[in-house]
Amino acid sequence: MNIGSIRTGYVIDHITAGKGMELYRLLGLEGLECPIAIIQYAPSRKMGKKDIIKIDADMPLNFDVIGFVDPGATVNIIRDNKLVEKKDIDMPQTLCNVVKCKNPRCITSTEQELDHVFRLTDKEKKVYRCIYCDTKNG
Amino acid sequence: MKHLINILDLSVEEINEMIDLADDILANPVKYQDCCNHKILATLFFEPSTRTRLSFESAMLSLGGKVLGFSEASSSSAAKGESVADTIEVVSGYADIIAMRHPKEGAPIVASSHATVPIINAGDGGHFHPTQTLTDLMTIRHEKGHFDNLTIGLCGDLKFGRTVHSLIGAMSRYPGVKFVLVSPEELKLPSFVKQEYIKDKKIPYEQFTSLDDAIGQMDILYMTRVQRERFFNEEDYLRLKDSYILDTEKMKLGKEDLCVLHPLPRVNEITTAVDKDPRACYFKQARYGKFIRMALMMKLLGVEA
Numbered sequence: 001m002n003i004g005s006i007r008t009g010y011v012i013d014h015i016t017a018g019k020g021m022e023l024y025r026l027l028g029l030e031g032l033e034c035p036i037a038i039i040q041y042a043p044s045r046k047m048g049k050k051d052i053i054k055i056d057a058d059m060p061l062n063f064d065v066i067g068f069v070d071p072g073a074t075v076n077i078i079r080d081n082k083l084v085e086k087k088d089i090d091m092p093q094t095l096c097n098v099v100k101c102k103n104p105r106c107i108t109s110t111e112q113e114l115d116h117v118f119r120l121t122d123k124e125k126k127v128y129r130c131i132y133c134d135t136k137n138g
Numbered sequence: 139m140k141h142l143i144n145i146l147d148l149s150v151e152e153i154n155e156m157i158d159l160a161d162d163i164l165a166n167p168v169k170y171q172d173c174c175n176h177k178i179l180a181t182l183f184f185e186p187s188t189r190t191r192l193s194f195e196s197a198m199l200s201l202g203g204k205v206l207g208f209s210e211a212s213s214s215s216a217a218k219g220e221s222v223a224d225t226i227e228v229v230s231g232y233a234d235i236i237a238m239r240h241p242k243e244g245a246p247i248v249a250s251s252h253a254t255v256p257i258i259n260a261g262d263g264g265h266f267h268p269t270q271t272l273t274d275l276m277t278i279r280h281e282k283g284h285f286d287n288l289t290i291g292l293c294g295d296l297k298f299g300r301t302v303h304s305l306i307g308a309m310s311r312y313p314g315v316k317f318v319l320v321s322p323e324e325l326k327l328p329s330f331v332k333q334e335y336i337k338d339k340k341i342p343y344e345q346f347t348s349l350d351d352a353i354g355q356m357d358i359l360y361m362t363r364v365q366r367e368r369f370f371n372e373e374d375y376l377r378l379k380d381s382y383i384l385d386t387e388k389m390k391l392g393k394e395d396l397c398v399l400h401p402l403p404r405v406n407e408i409t410t411a412v413d414k415d416p417r418a419c420y421f422k423q424a425r426y427g428k429f430i431r432m433a434l435m436m437k438l439l440g441v442e443a
Contacts, residue, residue, distance in 0.1 A: 104370075105263045107242040111221050114248065121334065132244020133265055134330040 009034075010061055011076040012053040017041050020051030023069045026098055027062060029055065064092035068099075068128070094119050095128060103135040140438055141250040141257040145268040145308045152437075153308070157276050159433040160426070167200065170432065170443045174203035177439060180233035181207035182225065183260070184216055184240045189402055189424060190260050190269065194237045197431040206233065211241075223252045230254040235439055237269075256438040264298035264365075270401050271304040272430045277423040278358060281397040287314035291356035293349055293382050294407060296321040299362040301401040303331045310335040317343040320352050322381045324374070325364070349382050353392045359384075361400045361407055361420075385409045392417065399423055 015023060020038050029036055034057035044050040055061075066073050067089045077085040095118040101108045108114045108130070118128035118137055128137040142148065148156070163170050179198040183191050186209065195205045208214045216225065222240065226249045229236055238249055239260040246259035261267040278285060290309055292302050296319055306327075309315050317336060319327055326345070336343050346352040353359060364379045366372075384398070389412055392398075400408060400420040412418050436442070 103243065105241070105243050105265075107222065107240070107244040107248055107262075110242055111223075111248065113221070121330075129330060130244070132247050133263070134243075134328075136329060 005081065006054055006056045006078045007081055008058045008079050009055045010053075011078065012055075012066060013050070013074050013076060014044070014047060015051035015053065015073045016070050017047070017049035017051055019070050020053055023051075023066065023073075024053060026065045026069060027053075029053075032057065032059070034059075062098075063087065063089060064095055065098050067091045068095050071126075091120055091123055091126065094131075099128075099137050101130040101133065101135055101137075103130065103133050106130060106133040106135060108132060139254075139256055141246075141253070141259075142268050142434065142438065143246045143250055143257070143259045144266050145271045145304045147268070150311050153272070153275060156272065156430065156433045156437060157279055159436065160276055160429040163432050164426075164429045170201055170436075172202040173436060173441050173443050174198060174201035174439065177201070177203040177235070177441070178233045179203060179205045179207075179435065180229050180236045181205060181209075181260075182214070182229065182236060182238040182240075183207065183209045184211040184214065184238070184245075185261070186210055187239055187261070189427065190239065191237075193424075193427040194258075194260065194269075194431055197428050197435060200428070201432055201435065203234075207237075222248045226252045226257070235435055258434065258438070261300055263300070264303075265300050266304045266307075267300040267401070268304050269431055269434065270301045270427075271308050272434060273423055273427040274301070274305050274360070274399055274401070275308060276426045276430045277399060277419055278397065280422070280426070281419055282357065285309065285312040285315075288312075288357045289316045289318060289355055290358045290360065291318040291320060291352060292327075292360045292362070293320040293352075293384075294362035295325045295364045295378075296327040296362070297325040298365055302360065302362060303328070305360060306331055306335050310339050310341055315341060317341060318346065318352050318356055319343060320346045320349050320382065322347060322378055324378060325381075349384070349388060350391060353388060353396075356392065356396060359392065359396060359398045361398065361404075363400075363403065363405055363407055380406070383407055383409065384412055386411050386415070389415055389417065 037054040039052040041049045071091045075087040100116045117131045121127050121129045198205050222245050230253050235256045237258040237260045243263035243265035245262050250257045296302050366375050396417045398418050
């Protein structure tokens with residue numbers, strides 16, 4: 001499968017196979033009118049299989065979302081056909097308005113203007129909890 | 139400015155100082171009767187309460203201050219759809235300190251980020267109830283003389299029991315404690331409490347579904363009510379409400395120096411016959427609630443006798 005190179009934009013590489021679509025959705029790429037490619041279950045020497053997202057657009061990218069969904073992913077930043085930076089991604093300490101608290105007893109369930117903020121409470125187990133009610137995400 | 143949202147906002151030393159102060163107020167109430175002159179407490183109770191609201195009001199009146207507020211959401215602007223943030227912005231201008239109860243978990247955190255006066259969490263949904271915990275700790279210190287090396291049994295609704303969550307958080311900071319958790323399967327302790335306050339701190343604990351099997355090893359038995367208001371489904375409430383009833387027969391299985399606590403109100407989970415047992419400390423506990431809240435408000439307002 002051939003997908004053209006990127007002029008200015010991002011290549012999100014080494015995404016755990018099967019997580020590409022979740023990342024695509026949480027990054028809000030659905031509504032963008034620019035060339036975007038998602039490659040799922042691509043062969044990988046290091047990982048066996050992986051997903052890749054290529055975005056050919058000069059736009060802000062929320063690295064916290066990538067760190068939340070798949071901290072093992074890498075991001076190549078491309079400007080004028082050149083790789084200008086290769087970023088390793090870490091799990092963010094807090095996550096703002098990426099996921100919503102599902103606890104019906106949480107204050108965010110009734111006060112619509114509140115940000116949905118989660119904090120990382122267990123890095124090993126990838127546990128994020130709502131800062132208001134302590135409910136675990138997921 | 140300091141708020142009290144979670145009992146862990148207070149250090150072990152601050153809690154000890156506060157109990158010392160409460161003890162002194164209990165012994166010398168006249169000495170403190172004017173120390174909050176011209177101070178106003180706002181009690182914002184978006185959810186009904188008897189004990190907590192009245193003990194806050196009595197505490198401020200006994201310190202020489204004044205009280206304003208509401209006792210249910212329907213008599214406030216919340217009924218018109220006003221947000222917690224807006225209510226707090228406004229009330230901050232009318233009072234020197236705010237005690238707030240709200241049915242939604244985390245509401246006091248929202249309040250504290252908009253307040254210009256200290257906020258006291260007087261209970262937020264099934265989450266936390268730190269002033270009840272101060273009351274519990276004062277009672278434990280009076281009855282046992284110490285907090286370390288105690289086996290603390292918690293029985294009933296451990297899932298939605300906010301007093302249980304706060305008490306476990308507070309007691310988890312003392313050496314040699316052990317928790318004995320007694321609940322039906324559906325009302326077990328939430329994972330955030332068990333993980334953060336017990337497992338991560340490597341504190342020993344045991345879980346039981348039978349109170350008879352567990353009561354013999356306890357130094358403290360903290361009974362709770364299965365709360366109708368926490369259930370979305372009436373059938374679940376009716377099925378679980380009579381899971382544990384502490385009666386004189388069960389008390390025979392407890393240690394001679396067992397201390398039975400209950401945040402009250404009780405429905406039927408402790409029979410009235412148990413009230414006569416000297417190990418029943420829950421009415422003493424309710425009385426201490428006023429004095430520890432006096433001490434808390436003095437500390438948050440920075441006033442002295």
